[in-house]
Amino acid sequence: MTTISENPQAPATAESAKTADRGLIGLLPERTARAVTLGGAALTVASCFLSWTWDPDFPGDLTVYGYPAGLQLQVLLLGVLTVLFALSSYGVKGLGWLTPAGADGAVKFGALASFGTAWFTVIAISVELGGLVNLEPGGFVLAVATLVTLLAALDLPFKRPTVLPVDPEDTGWDQFKHRAGNGWASFKATFSAPRPVKKLRPLPTAVEILIIAVVLGLALSVFTYGIGTEYDELFLGFLITAGLGFAAIGASGLLKQVTQLTAKHQNLTIAGAFIAAALFPFTQTDDQYATLGVYILIFATVALGLNIVVGLAGLLDLGYVAFLGVGAYAAALVSGAPTSPFGVHFPFWAAILVGAAASVVFGVLIGAPTLRLRGDYLAIVTLGFGEIFRITVMNTDGTSGPDITNGSNGIASIPNLNLFGFDFGQAHTIAGFTIGRFANYFFLMLLITAVVVLVFRRSGDSRIGRAWVAIREDETAALAMGINGFRVKLIAFALGAGLAGLAGTVQAHVTYTVTPEQYLFAGPIPPNSAFLLAAVVLGGMGTMSGPLVGAALLFLIPNKLQFMGEYQLFAFGVALVLIMRFRPEGIVADKRRQLEFHEHDEQPAPAATPAKAGA
Amino acid sequence: MTTTTTKAEAGAEPAARETVLDARGVTMRFGGLTAVRDVNLTVNSGEIVGLIGPNGAGKTTFFNCLTGLYVPTEGEVRYKGQVLPPKSFKVTAAGIARTFQNIRLFNNMTVLENVLVGRHTRTKEGLWSALLRGPGFKRAEAASEKRAMELLEFVGLAEKAQHLSKNLPYGEQRKLEIARALASDPGLILLDEPTAGMNPQETRAAEELIFAIRDMGIAVLVIEHDMRFIFNLCDRVAVLVQGQKLIEGDSQTVQGDERVIAAYLGEPIDETPKAEALAAETPEAEAPAAETDADEAPEAEAPADEADEAEAPADDEAPDEAPAADGTPAEDDTPADAADAAKDAAPGKENDA
Numbered sequence: 028m029t030t031i032s033e034n035p036q037a038p039a040t041a042e043s044a045k046t047a048d049r050g051l052i053g054l055l056p057e058r059t060a061r062a063v064t065l066g067g068a069a070l071t072v073a074s075c076f077l078s079w080t081w082d083p084d085f086p087g088d089l090t091v092y093g094y095p096a097g098l099q100l101q102v103l104l105l106g107v108l109t110v111l112f113a114l115s116s117y118g119v120k121g122l123g124w125l126t127p128a129g130a131d132g133a134v135k136f137g138a139l140a141s142f143g144t145a146w147f148t149v150i151a152i153s154v155e156l157g158g159l160v161n162l163e164p165g166g167f168v169l170a171v172a173t174l175v176t177l178l179a180a181l182d183l184p185f186k187r188p189t190v191l192p193v194d195p196e197d198t199g200w201d202q203f204k205h206r207a208g209n210g211w212a213s214f215k216a217t218f219s220a221p222r223p224v225k226k227l228r229p230l231p232t233a234v235e236i237l238i239i240a241v242v243l244g245l246a247l248s249v250f251t252y253g254i255g256t257e258y259d260e261l262f263l264g265f266l267i268t269a270g271l272g273f274a275a276i277g278a279s280g281l282l283k284q285v286t287q288l289t290a291k292h293q294n295l296t297i298a299g300a301f302i303a304a305a306l307f308p309f310t311q312t313d314d315q316y317a318t319l320g321v322y323i324l325i326f327a328t329v330a331l332g333l334n335i336v337v338g339l340a341g342l343l344d345l346g347y348v349a350f351l352g353v354g355a356y357a358a359a360l361v362s363g364a365p366t367s368p369f370g371v372h373f374p375f376w377a378a379i380l381v382g383a384a385a386s387v388v389f390g391v392l393i394g395a396p397t398l399r400l401r402g403d404y405l406a407i408v409t410l411g412f413g414e415i416f417r418i419t420v421m422n423t424d425g426t427s428g429p430d431i432t433n434g435s436n437g438i439a440s441i442p443n444l445n446l447f448g449f450d451f452g453q454a455h456t457i458a459g460f461t462i463g464r465f466a467n468y469f470f471l472m473l474l475i476t477a478v479v480v481l482v483f484r485r486s487g488d489s490r491i492g493r494a495w496v497a498i499r500e501d502e503t504a505a506l507a508m509g510i511n512g513f514r515v516k517l518i519a520f521a522l523g524a525g526l527a528g529l530a531g532t533v534q535a536h537v538t539y540t541v542t543p544e545q546y547l548f549a550g551p552i553p554p555n556s557a558f559l560l561a562a563v564v565l566g567g568m569g570t571m572s573g574p575l576v577g578a579a580l581l582f583l584i585p586n587k588l589q590f591m592g593e594y595q596l597f598a599f600g601v602a603l604v605l606i607m608r609f610r611p612e613g614i615v616a617d618k619r620r621q622l623e624f625h626e627h628d629e630q631p632a633p634a635a636t637p638a639k640a641g642a
Numbered sequence: 643m644t645t646t647t648t649k650a651e652a653g654a655e656p657a658a659r660e661t662v663l664d665a666r667g668v669t670m671r672f673g674g675l676t677a678v679r680d681v682n683l684t685v686n687s688g689e690i691v692g693l694i695g696p697n698g699a700g701k702t703t704f705f706n707c708l709t710g711l712y713v714p715t716e717g718e719v720r721y722k723g724q725v726l727p728p729k730s731f732k733v734t735a736a737g738i739a740r741t742f743q744n745i746r747l748f749n750n751m752t753v754l755e756n757v758l759v760g761r762h763t764r765t766k767e768g769l770w771s772a773l774l775r776g777p778g779f780k781r782a783e784a785a786s787e788k789r790a791m792e793l794l795e796f797v798g799l800a801e802k803a804q805h806l807s808k809n810l811p812y813g814e815q816r817k818l819e820i821a822r823a824l825a826s827d828p829g830l831i832l833l834d835e836p837t838a839g840m841n842p843q844e845t846r847a848a849e850e851l852i853f854a855i856r857d858m859g860i861a862v863l864v865i866e867h868d869m870r871f872i873f874n875l876c877d878r879v880a881v882l883v884q885g886q887k888l889i890e891g892d893s894q895t896v897q898g899d900e901r902v903i904a905a906y907l908g909e910p911i912d913e914t915p916k917a918e919a920l921a922a923e924t925p926e927a928e929a930p931a932a933e934t935d936a937d938e939a940p941e942a943e944a945p946a947d948e949a950d951e952a953e954a955p956a957d958d959e960a961p962d963e964a965p966a967a968d969g970t971p972a973e974d975d976t977p978a979d980a981a982d983a984a985k986d987a988a989p990g991k992e993n994d995a
Binding site: 481485486489490491492494497500504506507509518 | 755
C-alpha cells in the first residue's frame with residue numbers, strides 16, 4: 028500500500044493551515060496530515076500481515092507472513108480502528124455513527140494506541156532477542172508507519188485552549204512551571220473530542236437492546252482475551268491496547284452514547300452483564316482461567332460490600348478483610364473438614380447463614396464501640412481490629428489459646444460443596460462444554476455477586492441509603508435532620524460485614540484451606556484490606572460497577588505480571604498515586620463526584636461504560 | 643407586608659395559644675466560660691420570635707442547646723410540655739427543625755434528595771423493606787417524594803429538583819435548607835440567620851417565606867442581625883447580651899430599651915468621648931440598614947432628625963409605630979437610625995463633612 032503519496036494536491040492548501048487552529052506539531056498542513064494519517068494507519072494494518080521477526084523464539088511466533096498472531100492481532104485491531112476513524116473524519120458515508128463527538132480526537136488516540144503497542148512490540152523484540160537485527164522488514168515498516176501516523180495525527184488541528192502568558196518577572200523555575208502547565212493544557216486539548224456528543228436519537232427498543240447485547244459481548248471478549256493472555260508481553264500489550272483503545276472510543280463519543288443507552292435500560296444491562304459473565308466459563312476449554320475468574324469475583328464482591336461502608340456511608344474501614352476471614356472461618360469450621368475441632372457438617376445453606384451471621388455479629392461488636400469516632404480515628408481503630416482478628420486466629424491453636432482455628436496451619440481439606448446432588452468438586456459436561464471445579468464455583472460466586480449487587484443497588488436508593496450519603500456529606504447536619512447517626516452507621520457497617528462474610532463462605536470452599544495469612548492488611552495477593560480499598564477508590568467510590576472493574580484490574584495485573592516480583596507493591600503504589608492525580612474520581616465516575624472533581628474542566632473525561640460490570 | 647394584621651391577630655387570640663417551646667434557666671458553660679447564662683424563653687404556636695444580640699452574645703450556642711447539639715449545663719428545654727432528649731436527632735423527631743448559620747446542605751446530593759433526607763424522621767422504612775421493595779416501600783417512597791416536591795414548590799425550587807445542591811446560588815441554598823427543615827413536619831422551626839449575605843430583594847422574599855411558614859401553623863424562632871428584618875417579622879423579640887437575656891417584648895419595647903441601645907452602641911460616658919465612640923461604632927451599626935435598603939443610606943446621612951422621622955412612614959412597619967415615635971428619636975427606628983440620631987446630636991459634626 029502506498030497511500031502516503033495518493034494526495035498530490037495537498038500542498039496547495041498549505042496557507043489555510045497557518046491560522047490559529049494548527050496541529051500540536053505543525054509540520055504538515057491539515058489536509059496532508061489527514062491523508063498521511065489515513066495512509067499510515069492503512070500501512071499499519073498491512074504491516075500486521077508481514078513477518079516482524081525471523082526468530083520464532085519471541086513469544087507468539089511473529090514470523091509468519093499473512094497470518095497475524097499475538098501482538099500483531101492487537102496492532103491490527105488498533106490499525107483498523109484508526110483507519111475507520113480517519114475515514115469517518117473524511118465524512119465517508121455510513122461511518123458517521125462511529126464518531127458522534129467528531130473524529131479528530133479519536134484518530135489521535137487511535138494513532139497513539141497503535142504507536143504504543145507497535146513500538147512496545149518492536150522494543151520488546153529488540154531487547155529480548157538482542158538487537159534490532161532481529162527485526163524483519165515488516166517490523167521496520169510497522170515502526171515507521173505507526174510513527175508517521177502518530178506525527179501526522181498530531182498535525183490535525185484542534186481547538187487550542189486559552190493559556191495565560193508567562194509573567195516575565197517570575198523566577199526561572201516559576202516560568203518553567205508555567206510553560207509546562209501551558210504545554211500540558213495544549214497537549215490535553217489535542218486529544219479531547221472536538222465537539223460535544225450528539226444526543227442519541229431514539230431507536231426502536233429492540234435495536235437498543237441489541238446494541239447493549241453487542242457491547243456486553245464485546246466486553247466479554249475483551250475480558251476473556253485479557254484473562255487468557257499467555258505471556259507477559261501479550262498482557263502488557265493488551266493493557267496498552269485496551270487502555271488507549273478505550274480512550275479512543277471515549278474520545279469518539281461512542282462511549283457516552285452507550286452510557287446513555289445503558290442508563291436507559293439499567294436493569295436490562297445489569298441482567299445482560301450477568302449473563303455475559305455466566306457465559307465466561309463456556310469460552311474456556313479448561314479450568315485454568317476459571318480459577319482466576321472465581322478469585323476475581325470473590326475479590327470484586329467483597330470490594331462492592333466495602334463500597335457500601337466506604338463509598339456510601341463514608342466510613343473508612345481499613346480492616347475490612349477481617350470480615351471475609353470471619354465468614355470463611357465460620358464456614359470452614361462447620362464444613363466437616365477433618366481439621367475443624369467441631370466436626371460438624373452443615374449443609375451449605377446453613378453454612379452460608381452461619382458465615383454471614385458470624386460476620387454481622389463481629390461487625391456489630393467492632394462497630395458499636397468504634398463508630399462513635401469520626402474520620403481518621405475510625406480508620407486507625409478498624410486497622411487495629413483487622414490485625415486483632417488475624418492474630419487472634421493465629422493464637423487460638425491449642426497452645427497459646429483454646430484450640431479453635433489450628434493457628435497458623437489453618438483449617439485444611441475443606442470438602443467440596445454438594446448442592447442438590449451437584450458435586451462442585453467434579454467436572455460436569457453441559458451441552459458439550461466441560462465445566463470444571465472452579466467453573467462450578469464461578470457460577471455459585473456469580474450468584475453471590477448478584478445478591479450483593481442487588482443489596483447495593485436497593486439499599487443505596489432508599490431512605491437508609493440517603494441517610495448514609497447524608498452522614499458522609501455532613502454528619503452534624505444529618506443528625507439535625509433526625510438521622511440517628513450511630514444506628515445508621517452501624518447498619519452500614521454490619522451490612523458490609525455480612526456481605527463480606529457471604530463471600531467468605533464460598534472462598535473457604537474454593538481455596539480448600541483457610542489460614543490467617545490470607546487476611547492481611549496489605550500483601551501482594553488480593554484480597555487484602557489495602558487492595559480492597561484500592562479497588563473501591565480506583566474503580567470509583569459510591570458506584571456499583573466501579574469496584575467490580577477496579578477489583579478485576581487489581582487482581583489481573585499482579586497476577587499476569589509475575590515477572591515484576593517484589594516490585595509489585597511499589598508499582599501498585601505508583602499507579603495509585605498517578606490515578607489519584609489524574610482521575611481522582613476513579614475509573615467509573617459517580618456522576619456526583621465527576622462534578623465535584625472536574626467542575627472547572629471544560630471537557631470532563633468520558634466515563635467508562637458500566638458494561639464490564641458483571642465481567 | 644402584613645405586619646399590621648399579624649400583630650392584630652397576635653393580640654386578638656393569645657389565650658388559644660399553646661406553648662410550643664419552653665426553655666427554662668438554660669445555662670451552657672464551656673469550662674470556665676459561660677456562653678449562655680440562665681436564659682428563659684417561650685415560643686407559642688403561630689408566633690414568630692426573634693433572637694438578637696451582638697456577635698458572640700451566645701445566640702447560636704443557645705440554639706444548639708435547644709436542638710440537642712449541646713446538652714445544657716443547667717436548665718431544661720420543653721417542647722409542647724415534654725422535656726427534650728439531649729440528642730439532636732431525637733429533638734428533630736420530637737418536632738423541632740433547624741437551619742444553620744453557615745449553610746450545611748448535603749452538597750453532593752440533588753436538591754430533591756436533600757429534602758428527602760429531611761423526611762427521614764417521618765418515614766419508617768428500614769433496611770429490610772429497602773431490600774425487599776414491597777408495595778409498602780414503594781408507597782412510602784412515592785409519598786415522601788410527593789411531599790418533598792410540594793415543599794420544593796413551596797420555596798420555589800421545584801424546577802431545580804435534580805440539580806446538585808452545591809450548584810445552587812446562595813439564596814436558593816438558604817431556601818433549600820428551609821425546605822429540608824420543613825420536610826420533618828416540625829411544630830417549631832429554628833432559623834439561624836436566614837438572610838445573612840442576602841440582598842434586599844432576597845431578604846424581602848425570605849420575609850414572605852417566613853410568614854408563609856408561620857401561616858402553615860409552624861412556630862418560628864429566628865436569629866438575625868438585620869434589625870429592620872427582625873422588627874418587621876417578629877411578634878416578640880428577645881435580646882441576648884453576653885449570654886444573658888436582657889429584655890424580651892414586642893419590637894417597640896425592645897427598640898426603646900436603653901440597655902439594648904447600649905449593648906449595640908456602647909454606653910455614653912460624657913460628651914467628648916461619646917462622639918469618638920460613636921464614630922467608631924457607626925459603620926458597624928449602619929451595616930444592616932445599608933443592607934436592608936440601599937436608598938436608606940443617603941437619607942440616613944441627613945443632618946436633621948426630622949428627616950429620619952419623615953422617612954419612617956415609608957417603612958413597612960411604620961403605620962402602627964408612628965404614634966409611638968414621638969418619644970426620643972432613638973425609639974422609632976432601628977438602632978442604625980438611632981446611631982445617626984445620636985451622632986447628629988453630638989457636637990462632632992465634622993464626621994459628616
